[in-house]
Amino acid sequence: MEDRYPFADVEQKWQERWEQQGLYTVEDFDGRPKYYCLEMFPYPSGRLHMGHVRNYAIGDVVARYKTMQGFAVLHPMGWDAFGLPAENAAIKHGIHPRDWTWENIAFMRRQLQQLGASYDWRREIATCHPGYYRWTQWLFLQFFHHGLAYKKKAPVNWCPSCATVLANEQVVGGACERCKTPVTRRELEQWFLKITAYSQRLLEDLAKLPGWPEKVKVMQENWIGRSEGALVHFPVPGHDEGISVFTTRPDTLYGVTYMVLAPEHPLVEKLTAPEQKDAVAEFIARARDLSELSRTAAEAEKSGLFIGAYCENPLTGERVPIFIADYVLMEYGTGAVMGVPAHDQRDFEFARKYGLPIRVVIQPRDRELEPETMTGAYVDEGILVNSGPFNGMDNLAAIRAITAYLEERGWGEYQVNYRLRDWLISRQRYWGAPIPIVYCDRCGTVPVPEKDLPVVLPYDVAFKPTGQSPLKDCPEFVNVACPRCGAPACRETDTMDTFICSSWYYFRYTSPREENGPWDRAKVDRWLPVDQYIGGVEHAILHLLYSRFFTKFLYDIGLVGCEEPFTNLLTQGMVLKDGAKMSKSKGNIVSPEEIMAKYGADTTRLFILFAAPPERDLEWSDQGVEGCARFLNRVWRLVNGLLPELGEEAAPGENLVGVNRELRRLTHQTIKKVTEDIERFQFNTAVSAIMELVNGVYQFCDRVPPVDRDPGAVREAVEALVVLLAPFAPHIGEELWWRLGHQESVHRQAWPKYNPALLVQERVTVVVQINGKVRGRVMVPASATPEEMQEEALREPRIRQLLAGKTMVKVVAVPGRLVNVVVK
RNA sequence: GCCGGAGUGGCGGAAAGGCAGACGCACGGGACUUAAAAUCCCGGGGGAGCUCGCUCCCGUGUGGGUUCAAAUCCCACCUCCGGCACCA
Numbered sequence: 001m002e003d004r005y006p007f008a009d010v011e012q013k014w015q016e017r018w019e020q021q022g023l024y025t026v027e028d029f030d031g032r033p034k035y036y037c038l039e040m041f042p043y044p045s046g047r048l049h050m051g052h053v054r055n056y057a058i059g060d061v062v063a064r065y066k067t068m069q070g071f072a073v074l075h076p077m078g079w080d081a082f083g084l085p086a087e088n089a090a091i092k093h094g095i096h097p098r099d100w101t102w103e104n105i106a107f108m109r110r111q112l113q114q115l116g117a118s119y120d121w122r123r124e125i126a127t128c129h130p131g132y133y134r135w136t137q138w139l140f141l142q143f144f145h146h147g148l149a150y151k152k153k154a155p156v157n158w159c160p161s162c163a164t165v166l167a168n169e170q171v172v173g174g175a176c177e178r179c180k181t182p183v184t185r186r187e188l189e190q191w192f193l194k195i196t197a198y199s200q201r202l203l204e205d206l207a208k209l210p211g212w213p214e215k216v217k218v219m220q221e222n223w224i225g226r227s228e229g230a231l232v233h234f235p236v237p238g239h240d241e242g243i244s245v246f247t248t249r250p251d252t253l254y255g256v257t258y259m260v261l262a263p264e265h266p267l268v269e270k271l272t273a274p275e276q277k278d279a280v281a282e283f284i285a286r287a288r289d290l291s292e293l294s295r296t297a298a299e300a301e302k303s304g305l306f307i308g309a310y311c312e313n314p315l316t317g318e319r320v321p322i323f324i325a326d327y328v329l330m331e332y333g334t335g336a337v338m339g340v341p342a343h344d345q346r347d348f349e350f351a352r353k354y355g356l357p358i359r360v361v362i363q364p365r366d367r368e369l370e371p372e373t374m375t376g377a378y379v380d381e382g383i384l385v386n387s388g389p390f391n392g393m394d395n396l397a398a399i400r401a402i403t404a405y406l407e408e409r410g411w412g413e414y415q416v417n418y419r420l421r422d423w424l425i426s427r428q429r430y431w432g433a434p435i436p437i438v439y440c441d442r443c444g445t446v447p448v449p450e451k452d453l454p455v456v457l458p459y460d461v462a463f464k465p466t467g468q469s470p471l472k473d474c475p476e477f478v479n480v481a482c483p484r485c486g487a488p489a490c491r492e493t494d495t496m497d498t499f500i501c502s503s504w505y506y507f508r509y510t511s512p513r514e515e516n517g518p519w520d521r522a523k524v525d526r527w528l529p530v531d532q533y534i535g536g537v538e539h540a541i542l543h544l545l546y547s548r549f550f551t552k553f554l555y556d557i558g559l560v561g562c563e564e565p566f567t568n569l570l571t572q573g574m575v576l577k578d579g580a581k582m583s584k585s586k587g588n589i590v591s592p593e594e595i596m597a598k599y600g601a602d603t604t605r606l607f608i609l610f611a612a613p614p615e616r617d618l619e620w621s622d623q624g625v626e627g628c629a630r631f632l633n634r635v636w637r638l639v640n641g642l643l644p645e646l647g648e649e650a651a652p653g654e655n656l657v658g659v660n661r662e663l664r665r666l667t668h669q670t671i672k673k674v675t676e677d678i679e680r681f682q683f684n685t686a687v688s689a690i691m692e693l694v695n696g697v698y699q700f701c702d703r704v705p706p707v708d709r710d711p712g713a714v715r716e717a718v719e720a721l722v723v724l725l726a727p728f729a730p731h732i733g734e735e736l737w738w739r740l741g742h743q744e745s746v747h748r749q750a751w752p753k754y755n756p757a758l759l760v761q762e763r764v765t766v767v768v769q770i771n772g773k774v775r776g777r778v779m780v781p782a783s784a785t786p787e788e789m790q791e792e793a794l795r796e797p798r799i800r801q802l803l804a805g806k807t808m809v810k811v812v813a814v815p816g817r818l819v820n821v822v823v824k
Numbered sequence: 825g826c827c828g829g830a831g832u833g834g835c836g837g838a839a840a841g842g843c844a845g846a847c848g849c850a851c852g853g854g855a856c857u858u859a860a861a862a863u864c865c866c867g868g869g870g871g872a873g874c875u876c877g878c879u880c881c882c883g884u885g886u887g888g889g890u891u892c893a894a895a896u897c898c899c900a901c902c903u904c905c906g907g908c909a910c911c912a
Contacts, residue, residue, distance in 0.1 A: 215829070219908080245912075333912060338912075419908095419911060537906085537907095541907085611848085616830090627848055690847095769842085811892085814893095
């Protein structure tokens with residue numbers, strides 16, 4: 001008999017058969033309730049890494065489990081196929097991005113099939129396919145027609161190494177997310193999507209997502225960064241235009257002793273006094289040269305410069321000196337900040353450095369602040385002083401009162417401000433979806449008509465990171481007749497940020513080959529929203545926020561019926577080796593190919609699911625993998641060894657007692673545990689429970705001679721084992737299922753149900769505690785009442801001995817668990 | 825600085841207020857074998873006592889609290905990880 005599971009043969013055999021049978025194809029309308037299980041699609045970088053394996057192993061368990069529960073499960077896979085690495089490969093290795101990408105896709109698709117993942121490959125999509133990006137372009141035009149795609153000249157984050165613009169989201173700590181080069185600033189004409197129009201809804205609707213991890217919701221909340229306050233207008237004597245500032249603390253308005261503008265603020269040039277012009281110009285030049293990194297670097301000294309001009313505090317008519325300082329950001333608020341040194345730490349430091357007055361306008365209730373002796377700003381609550389008509393008012397009340405006062409006089413208004421900025425989508429790159437816009441001298445900016453989509457990427461293009469799109473050097477692409485007037489015109493040569501492509505792919509899976517629109521509405525309504533989305537936490541902000549934005553927009557224009565795309569979200573942890581993320585530079589990469597070649601897909605999957613709960617980081621262990629291989633061999637031997645005595649289908653005997661009854665109890669207990677654990681995504685403990693079942697059946701066989709075994713009870717245990725294991729280790733599950741005499745895939749079986757009556761034990765051991773410490777245990781009938789348990793516990797000689805001479809204060813008895821005797 | 829999350833044996837981890845350490849890895853002992861591998865069985869939190877069966881004490885980052893009972897709940901603190909960060 002084979003004593004080793006021949007994984008290579010078994011895996012290949014079943015993968016071929018599953019494909020022939022179309023085991024994983026799902027029809028759109030088949031009467032079953034739907035379940036949409038989605039894993040984040042990969043960038044086709046070349047080959048799978050362990051993070052992918054983890055992601056797709058988790059998704060596969062969920063998809064198989066839900067299928068066995070009777071759902072029609074949509075479980076698709078595709079490729080986030082546009083992006084920079086393809087172009088870098090072109091530059092480095094002289095291979096065309098398109099060819100490179102399609103080769104990678106072919107290789108990685110093969111790897112996913114080898115993993116045994118249950119995808120409906122008929123629904124495969126790739127964002128770089130014209131049949132897909134045609135609709136990416138079409139969706140861009142919908143944004144355009146609704147005024148949510150616009151072009152403006154803007155200071156942008158520029159990566160000198162990648163020679164491209166980066167979205168704010170792609171700048172991490174002042175450096176390029178991809179290559180870590182410090183980001184600099186440039187002024188360019190760029191396309192934007194107006195995500196800020198959805199700030200409030202993106203924030204509010206987080207409350208409608210109870211199935212998302214708190215962590216992710218908080219990260220999005222911080223990213224959107226809502227703050228409430230007032231917009232206050234400070235007139236500048238001698239000028240028509242005043243300075244507007246946003247403040248969250250209008251209650252401190254009487255404490256303003258200076259004003260600061262961002263160096264880029266348009267008013268700086270107009271307001272600067274003649275004698276300060278040179279100094280200001282020098283200051284601005286220095287600020288511009290500083291990269292974003294050093295400018296925002298930690299607690300850098302705040303430097304500023306008086307521009308020789310004054311504005312007026314609208315509440316007091318007081319003269320307020322105007323500074324420029326690089327700590328004020330043009331991108332946030334109005335690019336101007338009022339300085340209240342007494343009640344803002346940053347302003348306090350700035351005022352001390354430049355000798356500006358500090359005026360206390362909020363006094364704490366328990367002491368008196370003196371500007372001369374203060375060592376820091378007072379930012380807590382208190383009572384207003386030095387604040388004209390508002391003296392004596394509680395500062396929280398004063399926020400509202402002063403805002404109302406400003407509004408009455410037209411000096412300001414209540415305002416909500418967001419940190420979120422519009423989404424810059426232009427990329428000066430080749431390998432992306434072309435922005436479907438034509439520039440005509442006569443007609444201006446003209447959208448490409450829908451009938452002319454897709455705007456196809458030309459194949460013959462030179463790849464040089466020049467800072468402008470390689471498409472600029474491609475006359476066949478650039479030169480086009482204006483769609484409106486027919487005159488010679490030029491195409492937009494920038495391509496779209498790849499995050500656009502991945503913001504709507506989950507809709508496309510429902511109708512992947514649809515030609516009359518981005519999707520078939522009935523199919524989107526059938527499948528969406530995604531019931532379970534699974535992927536890395538690194539997408540907590542970017543991808544997930546953009547996808548939510550797209551969905552809300554599409555809902556508003558009537559193209560989809562849901563406002564949130566992903567009902568439940570599981571963010572998996574990283575795969576670590578020696579405590580660190582696997583990376584080339586650390587040389588700690590474990591390749592899935594090698595592991596799968598050595599141990600097979602089932603062992604690889606099993607280990608990765610068993611080693612840690614899915615949300616936590618997972619420490620790779622070669623010995624742990626070895627242990628999982630050993631376990632599958634153990635299952636293999638157990639089931640094959642029992643085959644001869646199992647015979648035909650047989651129901652477990654009625655009213656079994658003793659060991660056979662105990663075996664049935666173990667079987668049903670395991671079904672219960674595994675079901676509950678999968679429901680809450682505790683795959684590691686689900687696998688443990690299956691291991692315990694295997695250990696239990698081995699022990700049963702060891703202790704009970706064949707004549708005493710109930711064949712039905714044994715068959716029940718073995719079949720439960722195989723069926724419960726199947727979502728985790730689909731190949732060995734299938735093979736053993738057929739060996740057990742079945743003629744239909746294990747993956748089409750109904751998920752087993754446990755019988756509660758069989759879980760009940762006649763007698764249970766309960767712990768007896770004295771003052772909370774375990775001092776003994778007694779056997780009682782499972783149905784024993786607290787009183788009976790107490791009686792039984794107090795009859796126990798050892799307990800009586802320990803209680804001798806003590807006064808019993810009270811006794812707590814928890815049925816089936818314990819008796820606790822409290823004594824003095 | 826602000827916001828999250830986590831700290832449990834040699835290791836990965838388990839315990840949804842009720843026997844801390846399931847399951848697995850590593851380790852030790854035994855069986856099988858000429859031998860090894862594979863496999864199977866048994867044993868492991870720390871300390872102390874002893875009639876060798878068991879008994880007692882201490883143990884879930886630290887200190888306090890709630891409770892008959894706390895890894896779990898509350899308060900304070902320490903450490904590590906993640907996110908945001910001159911946000912006005």
